[in-house]
Amino acid sequence: MKKIRGGDVRAAGVPDGPAMGVALSCIPRAVKALGRDAALERLADVAAAPDAHGDDEYFAPVAQRLVADAREAARRFVEREAPAPLANYCEDAEAGALDQMRNSLRLPSALRGALMPDAHRGYGLPIGGVLETEGTVIPYAVGVDIACRMKLSVLDVEPEALDSGAALEQALLTQTQFGTGAKLRKRADHDAMHDERWRLTPLATRLRDKAADQLGTSGSGNHFVEFGLLTLPEADLGLPAGRYVALLSHSGSRGAGAQIASHYSKLARELHPELPKELSYLSWLDLDHDSGREYLQLMRLMGEYASACHAVIHERVTGHLKAEVLAGVENHHNFAWTAERDGREVVVHRKGATPAAAGELGVIPGSMAAPGFVVRGKGAPDSIESASHGAGRRMSRTAATQQFNWQMVRPLLRERGVKVLSAGIDENPFAYKDIEAVMAAQTDLVDVIARFDPRIVRMADAGERPED
């Protein structure tokens, strides 16, 4: 019998490398049991589909080695021949945002991308970026504020209550808390705090206590809780057409989410030292590794937690007013959604983008002095079933702080009938793009079903007084 050599093993489909040695060591036993030709045929079957032969009687070690090698190979960045396709809905995208979006489509696991009309530069993926990948999750394509989301409650309060405003103001002033370290005087409770995933990793376990303290609070920057006038031109949301008072909040997963984001984005970057520096913040975690699975589970936990924060805020504010909630809409806009498609594990990352599958409801805010909109998705395939998450910043926070003071902004607030209880000057309406133009750029993506005009706004106090 002709002795089996490396060339025979290579011909059976086992590449040079660690698997070759493993195969050669498995061969004598296989040949003894099956004979030379049958053993080589069997090895060829294993090499062709190692995933399916992890328990092969003779060549399981080869299968396992090949699977591990494939994973290790998949973890390394290799420049592709052409980037994955992009659908750009942001005509006037700043160069930096477009560069970031295009760079993300160079990743080996990228399937396609879309850039929303409110796009601007961020870290890794731009704000307003949607990226679909296969088998990987990218922490910086979800963002630092994991599960940042919107919640709108329509209330059984007469619109006239917005005019004097005193009762609504008191509800915001007494029932909401803002800022980096904010916590409620007395801890709230919610089912999300009793989720077993808080024990998934030592980090999550450590963060649970902080999260419990911060449950029901809002952060800083663009987070807000506000009352406004909801105009519903046609019956929808289970409501007759009309004018309603609505409570709208924008908040995320607070300190806990920020630390989870920070931990896993650092880990991803450490796992990918080979990435060119413009792609470093797009480092990914593999879904068949513990790191990727853990991130996804904790990201989803942050989704529940952020939702719980909004729920507590709305319960406290409406409870203080003794108001009933007639209808509600809420949606994530910093999140990753997984789906099985043709046997492949596909991940849609939305970083500052509203999910807009056919029929799906969402809220797209404008600014403190510009309307927001309740929308229903049209499921446009090119947009990866997404829409903008707001108007988008016109200028950086630094630029806005340098260029504006409240004296310059007050006339517009008065004109629009908006009372700002507290906010940073970098959140002033001139720092944002024109929401009407942004909505006009996404008529293929969403239908507008209601308009929300902010009237009483609370954001994190940044020292300067909006009112004189």
Add this chain to the structure above:
DNA sequence: ATGTCC
């Protein structure tokens, strides 16, 4: 976005 560097 974030007790803004464990």
